[in-house]
Amino acid sequence: MAEPVRISDITLYLRCPRLVYFQAMGRKVWPEAASLSNLLMREVALSLSEFETEGGMDLDAFLRESLERAKLELPTIYPEGINTSDLLAAAGAVGEVVGDLGSKLSEKLGLLTPSEVEVDLRSDRLGLSGRIDRIVSRGERDGRRGEALIPSMIKTDLPPETGVWRGDRLRLTGYAILLEDKTSTRVDRGLVEYPWAGEIREVELHSSDRRRVLRIRDRVRAINEGKLPDRPRDGPCAGCLVIDSCETRATLASKFF
Ligand code: SF4
Structure with a gap:
């Protein structure tokens, strides 16, 4: 049986279908290792799932503590060689935003709890x-656990003026389909968290x-x-890592498959 299509590949397809092709050939197709500040912010955002269990601590203090912990743990979580002075600089940048995050999130925190984080989903039936x-x-x-399950994604870019980016909605839909398959529970809403902006958007x-997710999967x-x-x-060709290979591949070749 073929390996399931990863939801992240659906995102890559939306960026450019050819990036999926070169990735399947084992090429590195995107320059970013996520920046250290984004990795730290993501750890801080993930920690919000634990807030209610911390008993009595205010949100600002909790977020500051989460950042300190992320700073210590990041070199273990991502052991690819993190430079200490870069990490401190990134923590400083995140710390400036985290100072305001508590007041922005305090009203919205109920959208995120109770929750579990980093859950692997797989369906051979759906091939995802x-x-x-x-x-x-x-x-x-209300004593009704499981009444509704809401997938939530943490994004380290900024949100659009209203709603969420189209690619984010499609990706969320992919997770929703997988969650439904796992739990036999209808999932018709999702959340996108934009921690740099202190925003949580429900869609x-x-x-x-x-339908679109399933067609892209195919x-x-x-x-x-x-x-x-x-x-x-209109591909994002400027700075693309595989532009040389891409330009020499005749589009016509695909027609012989
Ligand atoms: S060069 Fe452009 S079209 Fe080719 S893979 Fe890169 S982004 Fe896609």
């Missing part, structure tokens, strides 16, 4: 897999998004099997 940042369980406070997931699967997709006219 992925790791969701957080799954919120709504209804537990409804539509049938059209589900296309990613075909690409992983060797189909060369056409070059998009």
Whole structure:
């Protein structure tokens, strides 16, 4: 049986289908290792799932403590050689934002708890897999745990003026489909967290998004099997790591598959 298509590959496909092709060939297709400040901010955001269990601590103090812990633990979590002075500089940048985060998030924190973080999901039936940042369980406070499960993603870019980015909604839909398959519970909403902006946005997931995710899954699967997709006219080609290989691949080649 073929390996399931990863939800992250759906995001990559939306960026550029050809990036999926070159990644399947074992090429490194995207320059960013996430920046240290984004990695630290992500750790701080993940820690919010533990806030209620900390008993009595105010949110500002909790976030500052989370940042300190992330600073200590990051070299263990990502052991690829983190430079200490870069880490301290990144922690300083995150600390400036974390100072305001408590007041921005205090009203919205109920959207994120109770929850579990970094949950692996996989469905051979759907041919999809992925790791969701957080799954919120709504209804537990009323003694109705599991009444509604809400997938939530942490994004280290900034949010659009309203709602969430289209790619984020599709990715959330992918996680929602996987969660439904695992729990046999309908999942029709999701959250996107933008911690740099102190925003948590809730979105409804539509049938059209589900259809689109499944079609992209099919296309990613075909690409992983060797189909060369056409070059998009508006691909993010500036700075692309595989631009030389891409330009020498005749689009026509895909038609012989
Ligand atoms: S060069 Fe452009 S079209 Fe080719 S893989 Fe990179 S982003 Fe996609």
